[in-house]
Amino acid sequence: MIMSDDEKKVECDTHGKSDATFVCQHLSCGEKLGFNIGYDDENPYELYPDAWCDKCNDVLNAEGEWNDESEKFAGIKLLCACCYENVREKNWLQDDEVFHDLICSSFRYLEEKQKTFMEEYKADEHERWDWYQETGKLVFTHDGQPQVEADIHFSGTFSKKSNTWMWAWANENLDEKVKASSRNVKTIGEERGLKQLVAGHWDATEVDGWEMTSVLAKNLNAIGAYRTPSDNGFTYMVVTKAKWINKGILSKIFGA
Ligand SMILES: [Zn+2]
Ligand SMILES: [Zn+2]
Secondary structure: OOOOOOOOOOEEEEOEEEEEEOOHHHHHHHHOOOOEOEEOOOOOOOOEEEEEEEEHHHHHHHHOOOOOHHHHHHOOOOEEEHHHHHHHHHHOOOHHHHHHHHHHHHHHHHHEEEEEEEEHHHOOOEEEEEEEEEOOOEEEOOOOOEEEEEEEEEEEEOOOOOOOOEEHHHOOOOOOOHHHOOHHHHHHHHHHHOHHOOEEEEEOOOHHHHHHHHHHHHOOOEEEEEEEEOOOOEEEEEEEEEEOOOHHHHHHHHHO
């Protein structure tokens, strides 16, 4: 493991060049040790906050701060971002029932709303969609005319290339307007100790994408959800409001 010139990058023997991360020596080679994270005050939404095991956390609490004693015990190690994610997967402890219940109730909520949303706005039947990050709007167009305008909040993106999910709040390419609400879900995750909600980026499937989106949907009392294809995956979003903006010619198009 070599730190490269660029201080924040690291060259891993297994994964190549990626972001440098720091975890305690126990986490770096252990399993089921607990995964405690500490955010940099200036960067509370960093993807790879420093992490340490439960034992280190006990020492930290006894010492009251990171000092010679607690740092010596932790013996912080440098890892690449991929190794960090593996270590997090192996060591994070959570109540799976709490996670299961949250996903089930969220999914039920969304499923019920989704049916009405699709019917009422014919979300699947328009010729094209466009979303605008600056305004947080999704617009469905038909016959060259905008038909439906919706208020959207991004939950995150799924990459088919890496089979990973990234929460919108962790995505530097997204505008504050569309990603701010996704932080609510992170807060829920922190309160309940749920890895999938707290971790910004993790190995996932498309279904995970819908599940995570449903948590945001329920949190925002959304009326539906939508996803749009991208070059290497999908962007998932929830819809909090929608309206027909060209109802006059509706009947011509859909026979409604
Ligand atoms: Zn430790
Ligand atoms: Zn690595």
